[in-house]
Amino acid sequence: MHGNVVMKKPRKKDLQALELSREVYLESPEQIINKAIALFKPVKIFVGFSGGYDSTVATGYSMDNVQGCEVVHIDTGIGIKLTRDHVRQTCKENKWPLRIVRAKEDCGQDYDELVKKFGFPGPSHHSLMFRCLKERACERLLRDNKTSRNDNVMLITGIRQDESQRRSNYQDKVVSFKGNLLWVSPFYYKDKSWFESYIKRNFLKRNPVSEVLGMSGECLCGAFAHKGEKELIKLVCSETHARIEALEIEVKNAGHNWGWEESPPKKRADDRTEEMFPMCVGCGK
């Protein structure tokens, strides 16, 4: 019995993606990617490069091994400039085509305006942030690259299982769809040491921001910020630190009496408790 709840019938390709996720357990990244391509025939393939270590591996691997792949970076409007510079520079040095999708300019989502309207998110308001700062950018990427309604666009990620299990209810989905965006995480079952050794063996450049923050710094919505994180940000980018502090004053003046590292006093009634958005899985250490 589901009362008045209307159960949405899963699409064929969602079921196929789920089946493929089960089937590719312990297969190589190459096999996983090839199977996803063969089954879903994406019209375009991207790899997400946030600037963090795992996405560095995903990007290096994909650009060396996946034909026609291009790099995508999301400029969330609340990221560290050094990270954006690192992404641009790495792509330039390696001659990797880079597409940057900007939350504010390309998708009309302005972080400053959002937090002045709703306050800083805290974990309970995380879904608002990912929908505005990341999901819209992914939808834009999809819109800009598909030519017909049923086209699939593939996005390769560096998500790995140990990371996702620790931080979220992200399920073991190596292959999944969000709309017609096909998310593939071919390194899902690789562990941290495999990533480390891949970086070393392939001489991939590390983002200096990640060395200090332990994350890419491309997105600092604050939903999972912990006490002391602002001080760490100050070590890598005093400009971003100053910006967050100035914004805290503006947000308080707008009537939201808690800071970037804090949580709202009450859980919002309309906040969705859904599965972690793939691009946020690596957040919240």
Ligand code: SF4
């Ligand atoms: S949780 Fe992390 S990745 Fe997701 S929107 Fe917030 S800062 Fe960005």
